[in-house]
Amino acid sequence: MNVPSFFHFPVLDYDLEATLSSGQVFRWQRAPAGWEGVVNGRWVILQQAAGGLRATCAEPVEDWRWLGHYLQVEVNLAEVLAAFPADDAHLQEAVRACRGLRLLRQDPWECLASFILSSTKQIVHIRQIIECLCARYGWPVAVPEGHAPARAFPDAATLAGLTEAALRACRMGFRARYLREAARRVAEGELDLAALGKQEERMAREALMALPGVGPKIADCVLLFAYGFPRAFPVDVWVRRALHTVYFPRQRLTLRRLEAFIRAHFGPQAGYAQQYLFHYWRSRRGRGQKPSLTRGKAGL
DNA sequence: GTCCAGGTCTTCC
């Protein structure tokens, strides 16, 4: 019989809902008792609590540092936000609306595989594909008595051993070939994900982009969400649309010019700024507002 | 039925 264990992480400025629903991670589910997920092979439920976060696991946990690291509770958010350009009214508006949004520190393989599956997919679809993968190929993890079964994200060796048809059965389409090849290279040691975090950002980025199906955007997601490179700045359709509308209204804009602007403008915590812009734009400004920029038009 | 999604790759000029 499982004996649940609890822990309180004292932390200020932490908005659990914004963090877990901001498109950086895809497996957390809202439940009556909090947010349910699987981290490091452990089933976890998280709740917003007075002065911090409350965590529950299905089994006894002696050392909770793995979860604190994942949640990045030691990060002083006020210091991060203070590094944003102070004269940027648009960014400050996003900060006011989403204060407490955090960047997680995810497992590199799960993050890489998830974002390989993300290309030209809506977040709800990405979640469906990943849940199918976990349900079919993930190892079961301990859950509380009477709770529905839960599974970990399948490791690279498991996915590398599947046929492309088996992967496609999870409705991932053309991404199956990319996921399988990435899994093979990781499982066979051609790509050492543990070593990437110790490399310079540029080298790590090149190594990720050497994978089929991984371009600059997906590489930047992994650099930011799994390795914590603070200047990594994923530019997807939403961020591109937001940047174009806000900083270059009614102008033609090349990708090169946009990248130069990003490097010069957002500073040492550019990755955090990106996440605030993405979440704010997607959750509020994007809703019901006709985008001013669509693919293939206006120079991008 | 049409549009579009946390893109990337290939082809062609």
Place this chain on the structure above:
DNA sequence: GGAAGACATGGA
């Protein structure tokens, strides 16, 4: 080196 089309799928 930049533009255009292909690639799968399903919610809105």
